Amino acid sequence: MTMPPPQDSSKPSVGDLLRLKRMERPPEHFWSTFDRRLQRNLVQAVVCRPRWWQRVGAWLLRPGLGLAAAAASFAVVFWLSAAAPFSGGNAIQSAEYPAERAPESSSPEFPFAWAAVEDRSFAIEVLSSEATSPSADEHFQLTAMDAPRRGGELLTLAMTMEGRSSRTVHY
């Protein structure tokens, strides 16, 4: 059994010092003012009970709720933009897609490619596309979402609109 370290009895403990805080008290006249004010506030609370819409308004205006609403709006906008990544146009678009499993008609000469994309998520960025023709080639850049952890991998590919629907990918 180990002995506890000796207590330095000439000096107070943290607890003794903290008890000093009990001595910090407001002067007596503070309480008479406090009581009068509370009495007034209580009467006001009884007479002017806020209506339900005032309470809902107060709840909505709480600090932090605005930030949460902004974050939710951002998430909705992001989700909507992510829902239509191949909408055409030359503007660069980004979206995140889970890796698809290799289709049965996949080219046998690129087996490693599917092994690489299986069970991974990629950010797809539209580099260019022909908005005028739905069958025109589109060029995409695929960036593995876990690229920083795996030392970085970048795959660039061309994908046709028709090719996409038949799940054929050309590297």
Add this chain to the structure above:
Amino acid sequence: MIKSKSWQAISAVATATDNPADADWRLVEKVKSGNLAAFDLLVSKYKQRIYSTVYNITSNREDAADLTQETFIKAFRSLDRFRGHSHFYTWIYRIAVNAALSAIKRRRLRTFFSFEAIQEDGADPETLALLSSGAETSKPVLLRELQEKLNEALQKLSPKHRTVVVLFEIEGLSHEEIAEIVGTSVGTVRSRLHYAKKQLQGLLAPYVGKASLT
């Protein structure tokens, strides 16, 4: 506050019983049945402790006065929903602690402190003797210095750790009561308390003895 025969009668009923929790519950029931004087009695009973808690958490006496008012108004408005599953005082402490922590969050960017003066009358003479023993300066000067250093050290604790220290060391509540008030487990309360006191021990090293964490 209301000082009338009815107030005295209610006060007598409330103090006749041995269990303070039962006395509080009796008063709560009276308030629920429309007796405002009973609420005055609850205010008289807890106002100093609620003020002290909020003041020590926020370190601002003006905020503490406002938040104590807010606490009692909230308690009054929510009394319908108080079913007596917990003690009245833990319930009202919880309202006060939540109000104080919310206020700290709100004024994170405009922090300023204001402290009450030390009232030597009514202080524990043993604590005073221990604090002033071996000091070269006069007692009032020493107490002011200690108060300043103590408040500085308390400000360096996170609000959650400070709350636990205030409730345990200053308000004298048990671990179980604190756990109920702050809504955590007793283990978390003990752990926060240990960490906070260790931090205070380091910050107040020149003023406190070694191995005084217990």
